[in-house]
Amino acid sequence: MSQADLDINRNVRKILVKHFIDLGCLSLRSSNGRVTIRGELMRIFGVAEKLSPPIVETIFGDIKRISGVKHIDIELENWTNEGGRWHQRKTETKSDHQAVQQLDYQDYKSYDLDADMPKP
Amino acid sequence: MKKILAIDDQPAILMCLEKALESKGYQLIVTSDPEEGARMLKEDMSINLALLDIRMPKKDGFEIYREVREHRKLPVLFVTAFQKSFTTNSDDVVEMWQKEFADGTTDIIYKPFSLNLLFEKVEGLIGTAEEEK
Numbered sequence: 001m002s003q004a005d006l007d008i009n010r011n012v013r014k015i016l017v018k019h020f021i022d023l024g025c026l027s028l029r030s031s032n033g034r035v036t037i038r039g040e041l042m043r044i045f046g047v048a049e050k051l052s053p054p055i056v057e058t059i060f061g062d063i064k065r066i067s068g069v070k071h072i073d074i075e076l077e078n079w080t081n082e083g084g085r086w087h088q089r090k091t092e093t094k095s096d097h098q099a100v101q102q103l104d105y106q107d108y109k110s111y112d113l114d115a116d117m118p119k120p
Numbered sequence: 121m122k123k124i125l126a127i128d129d130q131p132a133i134l135m136c137l138e139k140a141l142e143s144k145g146y147q148l149i150v151t152s153d154p155e156e157g158a159r160m161l162k163e164d165m166s167i168n169l170a171l172l173d174i175r176m177p178k179k180d181g182f183e184i185y186r187e188v189r190e191h192r193k194l195p196v197l198f199v200t201a202f203q204k205s206f207t208t209n210s211d212d213v214v215e216m217w218q219k220e221f222a223d224g225t226t227d228i229i230y231k232p233f234s235l236n237l238l239f240e241k242v243e244g245l246i247g248t249a250e251e252e253k
Contacts, residue, residue: 017221044217
């Protein structure tokens, strides 16, 4: 990964943070100016103002204007772009599931990593 | 070679992080003692990235983060099972988010996670193991 791509990543995170986007729900990759963002676009807990199509449009518009960004691929589980307009999907998402898990797991020390993590 | 310090009070997780990231060529230092880890992060300027658990006895990851970031703008990846740790209901978190996260050198990964996502988050913050930053 080039320094230019690292700088793009940092600038993308800056934009996401400015909008209180939960970075833990997204994966971000930059390669030769091509930015790929996957996962769920959602705000951290407690933010009163919900994400709306204009805000989502602003976020990705700002990302497209980052110096060095040539192309942006967006694959979100909870938002979709149809005809140039953003819409929120109605399906259950990973964060819904995770929220339930967090309520269930009072003893967080029992949490294990994914099955594909190497066993100690 | 880039050096990463991981602090987590669960040794099993540290072993997993160590094994996974060393396979990618990073040098890993791990500790389950948050106070020792905080000291190392402040003293060892050759460390390129910190992996911080949040909920730990004696000292939590946010405290370590604030202490270290007063000394240097070290890239940090929070590794936590608790998404609700990041909330605007806490004035401390909001202040940290707006003052420290805003420079784009901090990221978050939630347990459980895939190795691919871990590698992507680490490389996205500091590049691959051998690249100069």
